[in-house]
Amino acid sequence: MTVGPILVTGAGGFVCSEVALALHRAGTDVVAVDRVFDAATTARLSEVRCIEGHLQQVLAAGAIPAVSGVIHGAAITASPQRLGISCAAHIRRNTDMLTTTLDFAREAGADRFLYLSSMGVFATDDVPSPEGRFTEATQPTATGPYCAAKRAGELLTASAAEPGFTSLSLRLGNIFGAHEAMRESRQHLCLVSRMINEARASSVITVQTPKVAREWAWLPDLAATIARLVADLPAIGPRVLHAGTPPVLTDLDVARAIADRLPGTTIRLASPPHDRVRLPMANGVSSIFDDAGWTGVEDALDLLIPAEVAQ
Incomplete structure (x- = not known):
């Protein structure tokens, strides 16, 4: 080596x-x-x-x-x-x-x-x-x-x-995760961060695709x-x-989990028809990611949201 x-x-x-x-x-x-x-x-x-x-x-x-x-x-x-x-x-x-x-x-x-x-x-x-x-x-x-x-x-x-x-x-x-920010070459945030930011700014989470499941x-x-x-x-x-087979949640379930951690947040569902989104990813080939030990979304939100509020 x-x-x-x-x-x-x-x-x-x-x-x-x-x-x-x-x-x-x-x-x-x-x-x-x-x-x-x-x-x-x-x-x-x-x-x-x-x-x-x-x-x-x-x-x-x-x-x-x-x-x-x-x-x-x-x-x-x-x-x-x-x-x-x-x-x-x-x-x-x-x-x-x-x-x-x-x-x-x-x-x-x-x-x-x-x-x-x-x-x-x-x-x-x-x-x-x-x-x-x-x-x-x-x-x-x-x-x-x-x-x-x-x-x-x-x-x-x-x-x-x-x-x-x-x-x-x-x-x-x-x-x-924590510390996500937009920059010139990456002008968007992940859906979780967008939901948290919307809830903190307006006490509302708008869910555009409630039934979509994502890893x-x-x-x-x-x-x-x-x-x-x-x-x-x-x-x-x-x-x-x-990169492994992480936990899967629907967008609505993610919004509910965030709302549970930011009291007073209301969930608003966008009217249909809803956009199509690609299916969740997983690994079908054995690799080191078999032992990744993914933190559950709700457990991770318990770590993320206090960190977001502190910023």
Whole structure:
């Protein structure tokens, strides 16, 4: 195994900042890179080496001479329309960041590369498993620019593997946790955070799709398992994995659980017809995520809502 830190790209963001912390807590040397680290994230990562700047420029500057592995989470998830760029430019920016980081990983001596992909590769009418979830066996067909970049990224990551260099793509689903914030490249919050914010601002939660069921991964559980995964990345097996089989709740049940913890909150149901939403994700391939030990949504909300109120 190569001696050196784990590089985490996109480490100023919601998910990868927690991944960087999980690696640090596990005793791993970490280099965290992002275009911008806000003050709150900088404080949380105070014991982690953080480098701020555009990814390609940071990697070309020679400030990171050697790494043992890479977790590539840097991505533009905001739509091309919101950013005022073309679909082609959106795809290019995402794939350029990936290919630059793959090339850097090989030059810096890394023997492991984990690409964080997304549920966004799936369309609502893709064919689920017999259990009614999207697994690794489900063929993704979504065609938007972000979806296309993620699917292309999975292929590029798999194609970069060679003797002495193991690569794997990990698809993430719905995630919730503390410290979530919008940024230029990610101009939305998860549904749980949006519901909490609406309840705190107006004492109302509007549920647009009451019967929709979604998987919900508690971010500290996810990050800790990713840290374990990258420590011993499997060299044999599928090149794309799903990040476990987290608990599933309907949107209405999530709203009720939040309302129970924020007294005086009223739930308002949107009138039908309701939008279709993709089915929950699960892993159909045995992996370290079999032992993720997911925190239940209601137990996690007991931790999250006091933290939200304190902010």
